[in-house]
Amino acid sequence: MIKTDILIIGAGPTGLFAVFEAGLLKLKCHLIDALPQPGGQCSELYPKKPIYDIPGFPEILADDLTKNLLEQCKQFEPGFTLGERADTLEKQEDGTFIVTTNKGTKHHAPIVAIAGGLGSFEPRKPLIHNLVSFEDKGVEYIIKEPEFYRDKKVVIAGGGDSALDWSIYLSNIASEVTLIHRRNEFRGALDSVDKVQELKDAGKINLITPAEVVGLVGHHELKAVVVSQSAHINKEYEVECDHFIPLFGLSPKLGPLGNWGLEIEKNAIKVNNALDYQTNIPGVFAIGDVNTYPGKLKLILCGFHEATLMCQAAYQIINPGKRYVLKYTTVSGVDGFDGSRKEAPKAVVKKIE
Amino acid sequence: MEQDVKVTIIDREGVSHTIEAPTDMAMNLMEIVRLYELAPEGTIGICGGMAMCASCQCYVLSDTELPEMQEDEDAMLAEAFYVKNNSRLGCQIQMTPEMEGLKVELAPES
Numbered sequence: 504m505i506k507t508d509i510l511i512i513g514a515g516p517t518g519l520f521a522v523f524e525a526g527l528l529k530l531k532c533h534l535i536d537a538l539p540q541p542g543g544q545c546s547e548l549y550p551k552k553p554i555y556d557i558p559g560f561p562e563i564l565a566d567d568l569t570k571n572l573l574e575q576c577k578q579f580e581p582g583f584t585l586g587e588r589a590d591t592l593e594k595q596e597d598g599t600f601i602v603t604t605n606k607g608t609k610h611h612a613p614i615v616a617i618a619g620g621l622g623s624f625e626p627r628k629p630l631i632h633n634l635v636s637f638e639d640k641g642v643e644y645i646i647k648e649p650e651f652y653r654d655k656k657v658v659i660a661g662g663g664d665s666a667l668d669w670s671i672y673l674s675n676i677a678s679e680v681t682l683i684h685r686r687n688e689f690r691g692a693l694d695s696v697d698k699v700q701e702l703k704d705a706g707k708i709n710l711i712t713p714a715e716v717v718g719l720v721g722h723h724e725l726k727a728v729v730v731s732q733s734a735h736i737n738k739e740y741e742v743e744c745d746h747f748i749p750l751f752g753l754s755p756k757l758g759p760l761g762n763w764g765l766e767i768e769k770n771a772i773k774v775n776n777a778l779d780y781q782t783n784i785p786g787v788f789a790i791g792d793v794n795t796y797p798g799k800l801k802l803i804l805c806g807f808h809e810a811t812l813m814c815q816a817a818y819q820i821i822n823p824g825k826r827y828v829l830k831y832t833t834v835s836g837v838d839g840f841d842g843s844r845k846e847a848p849k850a851v852v853k854k855i856e
Numbered sequence: 857m858e859q860d861v862k863v864t865i866i867d868r869e870g871v872s873h874t875i876e877a878p879t880d881m882a883m884n885l886m887e888i889v890r891l892y893e894l895a896p897e898g899t900i901g902i903c904g905g906m907a908m909c910a911s912c913q914c915y916v917l918s919d920t921e922l923p924e925m926q927e928d929e930d931a932m933l934a935e936a937f938y939v940k941n942n943s944r945l946g947c948q949i950q951m952t953p954e955m956e957g958l959k960v961e962l963a964p965e966s
């Protein structure tokens with residue numbers, strides 16, 4: 504059982520900044536995210552694109568914002584459960600919560616902060632009739648551990664960056680990589696496209712285009728995929744493989760959060776914005792894109808503000824009756840849980856003669 | 857102020873809505889759908905309108921002359937599901953006076 508002060512669901516910009524604000528109050532955080540990496544929409548949807556409305560940054564790449572947020576909260580040593588979806592919330596008799604993921608990992612905390620954005624990122628599954636029955640029996644939608652594919656025959660489907668990048672990466676690990684796409688054209692960074700061309704010419708990637716996987720073959724485990732290729736005449740044939748990885752992007756789904764007994768409006772969680780962004784369940788907060796209140800704006804800077812106020816309220820719940828006075832980081836410095844200390848250099852007092 | 861245009865949008869439940877779309881706000885069809893809340897929040901416009909998610913896919917039912925499809929829209933549709941010959945990405949259709957009478961049906965959520 505993972506224990507922490509504030510359990511944050513969602514490691515997007517809002518969740519990451521909450522770690523820092525909580526740390527200033529000496530509260531420890533643990534984050535759960537369905538994605539294998541932190542950053543939320545910034546890392547999944549537009550990592551290489553610039554953002555122009557982060558206060559103090561005239562321009563910053565979404566990836567760099569994520570990197571900076573991780574660096575900023577590093578000394579507060581957040582824990583991460585990545586690649587798992589928070590599925591259930593159980594209130595204990597003492598008012599604390601246990602959150603369990605789809606992989607069975609349990610987390611225990613007095614405060615739960617939902618920073619779930621538009622929902623947990625779930626793979627978009629191609630419409631192949633027997634796809635679901637092969638899940639975890641040879642079909643995977645997210646690559647977590649590339650070594651898993653060592654010396655295996657892998658078929659990847661898709662035409663975007665992740666299909667290209669993983670084909671390149673796995674061509675050195677798997678015994679065979681086949682890339683299948685509906686078009687001859689790919690939609691990705693130029694150097695990835697060139698690299699795949701190179702690997703194809705070198706015989707290290709089998710490219711099948713324009714084609715589509717239309718069925719899966721196997722008994723209990725995947726044995727082959729059925730490919731329909733439409734070059735001049737349509738032909739259908741099987742390609743033997745151990746793994747089939749359809750990479751058609753991820754799309755956010757509110758999913759299990761919708762069944763936690765929270766008040767939902769327009770696919771978002773209603774909160775008390777006059778006070779502290781608490782939900783209808785005391786001790787459970789919702790911050791960032793995932794919440795709604797009159798006048799709500801789904802912007803990163805609004806998530807930062809909400810995270811800050813949430814931490815103050817969490818402090819009061821965890822330390823009832825304890826007085827707190829706001830301190831400026833410039834004046835009091837930042838003491839990390841790792842023993843590090845950041846502080847402003849002292850002014851020198853010296854006589855001028 | 858430029859004039860509004862009338863466009864008809866059939867939502868994912870099959871209900872038809874004929875609405876006034878402003879042409880002077882640099883809005884695209886995906887944004888019009890969100891403006892009028894014709895699809896639940898979070899099910900359309902995921903990528904913000906960069907032709908990178910296909911959550912705004914729709915089927916064009918009128919013979920309105922549409923802006924030509926750019927490479928990125930074409931490539932995204934090649935990866936989307938439920939694609940038909942008359943599929944377009946709503947975020948790539950700007951609301952201009954030429955869109956008067958446009959009729960589309962939203963593609964299923966995927």
Ligand SMILES: Cc1cc2nc3c(=O)[nH]c(=O)nc-3n(C[C@H](O)[C@H](O)[C@H](O)COP(=O)(O)OP(=O)(O)OC[C@H]3O[C@@H](n4cnc5c(N)ncnc54)[C@H](O)[C@@H]3O)c2cc1C
Binds near residue numbers: 554791793806
């Ligand atoms: C193309 C694009 C451009 C944008 N440009 C700007 C801009 O210029 N300025 C701006 O301010 N904003 C911009 N935004 C919006 C901005 O990205 C969001 O406001 C911001 O990402 C919200 O942060 P968040 O941490 O609240 O949620 P998210 O970034 O959505 O992160 C939420 C995380 O929670 C996870 N999660 C949800 N539920 C669960 C669960 N049950 N279990 C496990 N994990 C879960 C998700 O997987 C996700 O990683 C843009 C968005 C897009 C798509």
Ligand code: FES
Binds near residue numbers: 900906911945946
């Ligand atoms: S909104 Fe993402 S493709 Fe149109």
